[in-house]
Amino acid sequence: MQPLAPLQLTPPPRTTVGARSRLALAEGLLAEQDVRSCAVLALRWLARHVGLRRGLVALVDGETGRLAGLAGHGLPPDEVDAFKLDLGDANHPLVLALGAAEPLAIHAGPGLWRAIETTLGAGPLHAVPLARVEPGEVGPGLLLLTTATDDPLPDEVLWAAELLGTRVTSLFYRRAQADERRHKRERSWLVGVLNAVTDPILMTDGDGRILIANAGAERLLTGDEKLSEGWRRAVALNNMLFSASLFKTAEGSGPTRQELLLVDPVEGQDLLFEVLRSPMRIKRGETGYVSVLRNVTDLRQAGEELEENYRRLRAAEARTRGERDKLDLILNSALDPILVSDPTGAIVLMNPPAERMFTAASAGADPEAERRVQANDAVLSSFLASAYATGDLRARGELSLTEPETGAAVPVEAISAKLLSKHGEDTGVVTILHDLTDAVEKECLFEQVKRHSEELHVRVREATAELAEQNELLRRQALELEQASAMKSQFLANVSHELRTPLNAVLGYTHLMLEGVSGDISTSQRDKLGRVDSNARHLLSVINDLLDIARIESGKMPIQVERLRLPDLIDEVMREVEPLIARTSLQVERELAADVPEIQSDRQKVKQIVLNLLSNALKFTPQGSVAIRAAYHPGEDQISVAVADTGIGISEENQKNIFEAFLQADSSYARRQGGTGLGLSICRRLATLLDGDISLISHLGEGSTFTLWLPRRPQRPG
Amino acid sequence: MTAAERRPLVLVVDDVPDGREICAEYLAFRGYGVATAEDGNEALEKTASLLPDVILMDLSLPGMDGWEATRRLKQDERTKHIRVIALTAHALPSAHERARAAGCDAVVTKPVLPEDLVLEVQRQLAARDAAGE
Numbered sequence: 001m002q003p004l005a006p007l008q009l010t011p012p013p014r015t016t017v018g019a020r021s022r023l024a025l026a027e028g029l030l031a032e033q034d035v036r037s038c039a040v041l042a043l044r045w046l047a048r049h050v051g052l053r054r055g056l057v058a059l060v061d062g063e064t065g066r067l068a069g070l071a072g073h074g075l076p077p078d079e080v081d082a083f084k085l086d087l088g089d090a091n092h093p094l095v096l097a098l099g100a101a102e103p104l105a106i107h108a109g110p111g112l113w114r115a116i117e118t119t120l121g122a123g124p125l126h127a128v129p130l131a132r133v134e135p136g137e138v139g140p141g142l143l144l145l146t147t148a149t150d151d152p153l154p155d156e157v158l159w160a161a162e163l164l165g166t167r168v169t170s171l172f173y174r175r176a177q178a179d180e181r182r183h184k185r186e187r188s189w190l191v192g193v194l195n196a197v198t199d200p201i202l203m204t205d206g207d208g209r210i211l212i213a214n215a216g217a218e219r220l221l222t223g224d225e226k227l228s229e230g231w232r233r234a235v236a237l238n239n240m241l242f243s244a245s246l247f248k249t250a251e252g253s254g255p256t257r258q259e260l261l262l263v264d265p266v267e268g269q270d271l272l273f274e275v276l277r278s279p280m281r282i283k284r285g286e287t288g289y290v291s292v293l294r295n296v297t298d299l300r301q302a303g304e305e306l307e308e309n310y311r312r313l314r315a316a317e318a319r320t321r322g323e324r325d326k327l328d329l330i331l332n333s334a335l336d337p338i339l340v341s342d343p344t345g346a347i348v349l350m351n352p353p354a355e356r357m358f359t360a361a362s363a364g365a366d367p368e369a370e371r372r373v374q375a376n377d378a379v380l381s382s383f384l385a386s387a388y389a390t391g392d393l394r395a396r397g398e399l400s401l402t403e404p405e406t407g408a409a410v411p412v413e414a415i416s417a418k419l420l421s422k423h424g425e426d427t428g429v430v431t432i433l434h435d436l437t438d439a440v441e442k443e444c445l446f447e448q449v450k451r452h453s454e455e456l457h458v459r460v461r462e463a464t465a466e467l468a469e470q471n472e473l474l475r476r477q478a479l480e481l482e483q484a485s486a487m488k489s490q491f492l493a494n495v496s497h498e499l500r501t502p503l504n505a506v507l508g509y510t511h512l513m514l515e516g517v518s519g520d521i522s523t524s525q526r527d528k529l530g531r532v533d534s535n536a537r538h539l540l541s542v543i544n545d546l547l548d549i550a551r552i553e554s555g556k557m558p559i560q561v562e563r564l565r566l567p568d569l570i571d572e573v574m575r576e577v578e579p580l581i582a583r584t585s586l587q588v589e590r591e592l593a594a595d596v597p598e599i600q601s602d603r604q605k606v607k608q609i610v611l612n613l614l615s616n617a618l619k620f621t622p623q624g625s626v627a628i629r630a631a632y633h634p635g636e637d638q639i640s641v642a643v644a645d646t647g648i649g650i651s652e653e654n655q656k657n658i659f660e661a662f663l664q665a666d667s668s669y670a671r672r673q674g675g676t677g678l679g680l681s682i683c684r685r686l687a688t689l690l691d692g693d694i695s696l697i698s699h700l701g702e703g704s705t706f707t708l709w710l711p712r713r714p715q716r717p718g
Numbered sequence: 719m720t721a722a723e724r725r726p727l728v729l730v731v732d733d734v735p736d737g738r739e740i741c742a743e744y745l746a747f748r749g750y751g752v753a754t755a756e757d758g759n760e761a762l763e764k765t766a767s768l769l770p771d772v773i774l775m776d777l778s779l780p781g782m783d784g785w786e787a788t789r790r791l792k793q794d795e796r797t798k799h800i801r802v803i804a805l806t807a808h809a810l811p812s813a814h815e816r817a818r819a820a821g822c823d824a825v826v827t828k829p830v831l832p833e834d835l836v837l838e839v840q841r842q843l844a845a846r847d848a849a850g851e
Contacts, residue, residue, distance in 0.1 A: 260732075338756070343818055439768040493808070493810050494810075495807055496807070496808075496809050496810075497778070497807040497809070498807075498830055500807035500809065500827070500828045501734060501737070501828065502736075503828075503829045504736075504737055504740075504807065504829035504830065505734070505736035505737060505828075505829075506829070506830035507829045507831060508736070508740035508741075508744075508829070508831070508832055509736070509740060509828075511744075511831050511832050511833065512740060512743060512744055512747075512832060513749070515744070515832070515833070517743055517744055518743075536829070541810075544809065547809050548809070551810065556810070556812070558811060649726045670747065
């Protein structure tokens with residue numbers, strides 16, 4: 001800011017304007033009731049009498065604290081309106097001028113007063129106060145004007161400015177009074193309106209202090225010493241609650257809605273309010289709130305009641321529906337026809353069995369069926385009519401109906417009962433038709449069931465007796481079987497004995513002759529005796545095998561457990577079959593695993609098995625090789641002796657029964673080889689006796705492997 | 719004449735003529751002295767009078783059977799040293815056990831080849847000589 005030019009106060013020059021002209025201005029000003037018009041009038045008067053070319057009247061606006069252009073002469077109106085000056089700067093020349101007693105001539109530096117310069121043009125600026133004020137006070141406004149010369153302002157300017165100031169002040173005062181009155185009136189209206197609203201309404205400042213409250217709000221939130229103790233306490237509590245709700249309202253936000261529970265100070269009951277709260281700017285930098293409290297206590301009660309009523313209604317409806325469903329269920333599950341008819345006799349309700357009797361099945365139904373339905377209807381109607389006529393509540397009768405579809409006669413017992421309302425009026429008749437044929441049939445059925453039941457009873461008794469008899473028979477048969485088994489063994493033993501005796505003679509004599517005991521024999525005779533001998537021997541082996549089987553089966557085969565070394569046993573067997581081997585061109589291998597341990601078993605029987613398996617292999621292997629292998633299987637603690645050949649093999653089918661007595665894959669071949677067909681059967685039985693088994697792997701034409709499995713020790717005491 | 723110098727005498731006891739004849743004929747053929755008996759009683763009598771070296775004793779016999787006869791012979795101080803070979807068509811071990819229990823020194827099951835029988839007789843004679851009886 002540039003330093004201001006020193007103020008130059010010069011006394012105004014004296015001019016001479018006639019008293020008449022002065023009076024005319026004074027009268028003109030008095031006639032005007034408007035500040036702007038007064039200002040315009042004064043400016044025009046100056047223009048005419050002192051040659052004012054440009055001038056501006058500016059007034060202090062109390063509300064905005066600014067000096068604002070009011071009216072101008074020689075200026076465009078928008079420039080007048082544009083003239084605004086904030087009075088905050090106490091050292092501003094115009095602010096100083098407002099408080100001065102004399103007009104000020106202001107020499108403004110370039111740019112400093114541009115607004116004024118552009119408004120009033122270049123040249124010395126005179127600021128003339130519109131009224132003389134006491135020091136320290138601010139006048140109502142200024143008359144700003146420029147003059148062509150530095151000459152002092154004429155007296156008329158000062159006089160007119162003062163006159164205008166007086167008039168403006170007077171007008172201002174009157175207006176202020178009018179405003180005051182209007183404000184009072186409006187405030188009383190506002191309070192009236194507010195009080196007319198039953199909802200409590202109040203306005204609070206930034207600290208929550210009540211600025212305005214209507215009667216409803218005062219009743220809740222204000223009180224004085226005259227009030228009862230209870231009221232005071234309620235008011236204090238309400239204030240606390242209300243303040244708390246105010247603090248919950250976020251500052252600066254828009255309208256909010258809250259629920260607030262207050263106490264009615266008079267009645268003492270709880271009141272629930274819905275608080276609608278809007279922020280409102282009270283003055284610069286301070287926001288208050290307008291709160292409108294809507295009493296929703298009754299509303300909530302009403303809501304709750306409504307809800308309760310609705311709930312009750314729903315429950316009642318559900319109950320009714322449940323009962324209705326139950327009734328439907330009963331009606332629909334009843335086999336007897338049930339009908340309900342109204343007082344006029346029209347049927348209003350039927351269950352399915354009733355529908356079958358009293359309604360035609362469907363469109364295009366059998367006309368015969370329809371006729372029967374009508375007949376049934378007529379029978380029922382006449383029964384109902386007579387039942388009604390008696391005036392009794394209940395009626396009973398036997399009716400002859402017809403099954404509509406089949407035409408079968410249906411005798412029914414009809415029982416009807418009048419349905420009375422609470423007031424004793426007839427509302428209808430319920431009729432139940434009990435099918436008598438059904439009863440008859442049921443009786444029949446019952447008899448039948450009874451008869452069947454009795455028959456069944458008899459049969460069960462018979463069957464039980466029979467069963468007991470069968471049991472006895474079975475027991476006897478078991479006993480007989482046991483005896484038979486013993487007899488069979490005895491028989492076999494005897495047969496064996498009786499066969500052996502003559503066989504002994506056959507073999508003996510043959511031998512004697514072959515030995516030459518009875519003299520020399522020819523070659524041909526020797527040959528034929530040889531045949532007798534071999535046949536007799538075969539017969540002997542068959543007899544021996546049979547006896548073995550008989551003994552095993554009758555459990556009479558004794559077992560002698562001893563320690564035995566398989567290699568020794570196999571050596572022995574090999575020696576015995578040496579003559580057989582010698583007769584073939586077979587390669588015979590012997591593989592004994594080093595870890596084969598000593599075992600405990602019946603030496604004689606193990607040998608018999610191995611011998612049998614090995615001689616079989618030799619007999620049934622035309623060419624190739626036969627191998628005997630012994631191994632130990634620690635996992636199962638078992639030893640195995642396998643005899644593998646490259647012989648004729650055994651078909652899968654024959655493998656199944658190769659171990660059965662008297663079954664041989666190729667019996668003719670076996671016979672030719674001197675077998676009895678009992679060897680394997682005996683081997684398997686002996687192996688089982690020793691807690692072992694024999695397995696077989698074979699392919700027809702490729703050979704067979706028979707393996708004897710034995711536990712290292714017998715599982716049961718020998 | 720000592721036992722070693724004379725021909726060993728074998729008493730063949732069998733009720734079946736064929737069996738008796740085969741044994742007798744073959745043993746004779748092989749150089750043994752042979753006597754025969756048809757039942758238990760006769761066997762006891764012949765043994766007492768002839769004191770054979772070996773008796774071939776059939777077990778199933780009419781009258782006194784082989785088991786009983788053997789028992790008696792073995793209970794008699796004069797005859798108990800005589801070797802008795804049971805010769806039977808009974809193949810069941812039970813029969814054999816009974817024979818051994820009765821005192822038989824060996825059991826041979828019929829049918830038997832005469833040749834094998836002679837082998838058994840030789841074995842019994844060798845055993846007796848070894849025992850110094």
